[in-house]
Amino acid sequence: MENRVEIIICGFGGQGIVRAGYIIGYAAAISEDLESSFVPSYGPEARGGECASRIVIAREKIDYPFITTIDILITMSEPAYKKYVNYLKKGGIILYDEDLVELDDRARIASKTYGIPATRIAEELGNRIVANIVMLGFFTSVTGIITYEGMKRAVEVGVPARFREINLKAFDIGYSYGEKLKKERESEEPLRN
Amino acid sequence: MSLEPGTYFFSGNEAVAEAALLAGCRFFAGYPITPTSELAERMARRLPQVGGVFIQMEDEIGSIMAIIGASWGGLKAMTATSGPGFSLMQESIGFAAMTETPIVVCNVQRAGPSTGMPTYVGQGDVMQAKWGSHGPYEIIALSPSSVQECFDMTIRAFNLSEKYRVPVILLMDERLSHLYEKVRVPSKNELIIINRKKPREKKGFLPYKADDDLVPPMPPVGEGYHFHVTGLTHDERGYPHMDPEVQESLIRRLNDKIRKHVDDIVEIDTFMMDDADIAIVAFGSVVRPSIRAIKLSRERNIRAGLIALKTIWPFPDKFFEDISSRINTFIVAEINYGQVVREVKRAIGDKAKVLLLPKMGGALHTPEELLDILMREAK
Numbered sequence A: 001m002e003n004r005v006e007i008i009i010c011g012f013g014g015q016g017i018v019r020a021g022y023i024i025g026y027a028a029a030i031s032e033d034l035e036s037s038f039v040p041s042y043g044p045e046a047r048g049g050e051c052a053s054r055i056v057i058a059r060e061k062i063d064y065p066f067i068t069t070i071d072i073l074i075t076m077s078e079p080a081y082k083k084y085v086n087y088l089k090k091g092g093i094i095l096y097d098e099d100l101v102e103l104d105d106r107a108r109i110a111s112k113t114y115g116i117p118a119t120r121i122a123e124e125l126g127n128r129i130v131a132n133i134v135m136l137g138f139f140t141s142v143t144g145i146i147t148y149e150g151m152k153r154a155v156e157v158g159v160p161a162r163f164r165e166i167n168l169k170a171f172d173i174g175y176s177y178g179e180k181l182k183k184e185r186e187s188e189e190p191l192r193n
Numbered sequence B: 001m002s003l004e005p006g007t008y009f010f011s012g013n014e015a016v017a018e019a020a021l022l023a024g025c026r027f028f029a030g031y032p033i034t035p036t037s038e039l040a041e042r043m044a045r046r047l048p049q050v051g052g053v054f055i056q057m058e059d060e061i062g063s064i065m066a067i068i069g070a071s072w073g074g075l076k077a078m079t080a081t082s083g084p085g086f087s088l089m090q091e092s093i094g095f096a097a098m099t100e101t102p103i104v105v106c107n108v109q110r111a112g113p114s115t116g117m118p119t120y121v122g123q124g125d126v127m128q129a130k131w132g133s134h135g136p137y138e139i140i141a142l143s144p145s146s147v148q149e150c151f152d153m154t155i156r157a158f159n160l161s162e163k164y165r166v167p168v169i170l171l172m173d174e175r176l177s178h179l180y181e182k183v184r185v186p187s188k189n190e191l192i193i194i195n196r197k198k199p200r201e202k203k204g205f206l207p208y209k210a211d212d213d214l215v216p217p218m219p220p221v222g223e224g225y226h227f228h229v230t231g232l233t234h235d236e237r238g239y240p241h242m243d244p245e246v247q248e249s250l251i252r253r254l255n256d257k258i259r260k261h262v263d264d265i266v267e268i269d270t271f272m273m274d275d276a277d278i279a280i281v282a283f284g285s286v287v288r289p290s291i292r293a294i295k296l297s298r299e300r301n302i303r304a305g306l307i308a309l310k311t312i313w314p315f316p317d318k319f320f321e322d323i324s325s326r327i328n329t330f331i332v333a334e335i336n337y338g339q340v341v342r343e344v345k346r347a348i349g350d351k352a353k354v355l356l357l358p359k360m361g362g363a364l365h366t367p368e369e370l371l372d373i374l375m376r377e378a379k
Helices: A017-031 A078-087 A105-109 A118-125 A128-143 A148-158 A161-188 B012-023 B037-050 B060-072 B083-099 B126-131 B147-164 B244-259 B284-299 B317-326 B340-348 B367-378
Strands: A004-012 A035-039 A050-058 A070-075 A088-097 A112-116 B006-011 B025-030 B053-056 B076-081 B103-111 B117-121 B140-142 B167-173 B180-185 B268-271 B278-282 B304-309 B311-313 B329-334 B353-358
Touching: A004 A017, A004 A078, A017 A035, A017 A050, A017 A128, A017 A148, A017 B006, A017 B180, A050 A078, A070 A078, A070 A128, A078 A088, A078 A105, A088 A105, A088 A128, A112 A128, A112 A161, A118 A128, A118 A161, A128 A148, A128 A161, A148 A161, B006 B012, B006 B147, B012 B025, B012 B037, B012 B076, B012 B103, B012 B147, B012 B167, B012 B180, B025 B037, B025 B060, B037 B053, B037 B076, B060 B076, B060 B083, B060 B103, B076 B083, B076 B147, B083 B103, B083 B126, B083 B167, B103 B147, B126 B140, B126 B167, B126 B311, B140 B147, B147 B167, B147 B180, B167 B284, B268 B284, B278 B284, B278 B340, B278 B367, B284 B304, B284 B329, B284 B367, B317 B340, B329 B340, B329 B367, B340 B353, B353 B367
Parallel strands: A004 A070, A070 A088, A088 A112, B025 B053, B025 B076, B076 B103, B103 B167, B140 B167, B278 B304, B278 B329, B329 B353
Antiparallel strands: A004 A050, A035 A050, A035 B180, B006 B180, B103 B117, B140 B311, B268 B304
16 A cells, blocks of 8 residues: 555535445554545535545655545546546546446546446345445455455444345355456466567 | 443543543533533443432523532532533532532534534634633633543542542533543542541531632532532631622632632643644534644654643633743634633743634634744745
């Protein structure tokens, strides 16, 4: 991990975007003993409106806890993608729900893009509300910033007790999906000289 | 249970609530208002767990009067509000100052005036915190710039209010109330908790007879002390006494008990000030982009430093007097159209250039904006 990583997770209100942001921030600060800051979307938004969580993770004390440019964009809706992709740093990373977001030319600024049908996976698990946690599992796998154990502990703390089981399942599925995708890519990509 | 020592991931609102409980706060009365509703929400859940009382009142006037009553009943008490709610509390802040009632009022500043922008940051209540009620009085106002400071300064706010029997305003802002950061909660041994002085004996006891520190001991209701509490000018017995001489000595003491303890009350953080010839003066969340701007300016060989005000009232006059001879330019960055800048100018006189970098509300200064003015002024 670089010394400072700036992350935005965005989508519609009601998709658990704020919860997911809190869990990432908590995992970094508490599970991993890194420094982190988290700012939830805080405007007059309602369910269905655009929603974003902003997270900064760093190895050292964070002077400026707000986003400047985005290193990692995690997007679960098309409007949110369109809004935030403009702030993505060159060489940044995009994670997206591939059923809900269609990347356009602007995604070329990213060094890597990773798609997952997070909402569909959640629906197959029986509750689309856990799509955010599927995405967190996926994020944990493909970025490697937070360890599997560290994020899992944060998910346990960050979700209501009665939904813990389904959320942990969602987390594992998202994580495995990421691991599989990484392996596929490694075997596809020819060795570069 | 109050919080166990350890590391937590809290928002500013949550940190204030938990710190208040650790400081011994057992009574909260409030009326929910953006952007501090989460503070009341947490208090509503947590106070009953520690044997305390939470009341959602009919409005902000009722809220602050309820905490004044609770404080006289012997409990440490607080309320939290914002914008229009803080305006409604002003009359009673004066009442608390006059009756020397220890209370903590958390005012999470949002963009105003009036209803303004409820969900966006502002710092327009600095002067109101000091001068909002009528008459000559002193209060204390503290301004945190991180979630850890929200925690630490809440405990300090209770300590100062108990020590000096004065309302303490925790002057937060929206950006901090919703920012989540790591908070270290100290162990019980490390925590410094100050409780109000109690009268030493009941016989011949005078409720408004001050000790040498100008603070009178405070009798709790229900322990056999007989006393009277009034917002009218009162003598040492606490009874109304309409006499210019009584007014003279009472009001002098109410002000002097703060003015003579400025050194104990004032806290300032500095960053890279040792060799600085230009300084940003900031408080609250504006401190954060300011630190970044100072670092950026140092990379460009500008000798800039930061003065972060943690105590705003009483204003640290002496600090500015002392430092003014070695600084050419002070840039006061605040989210209003010029409040703290007036105090800085007053303290410094014409010994240095003082500039205002205002924001009308809704957003913080960016590090780049702050760097721009540093580059322009450093020359």
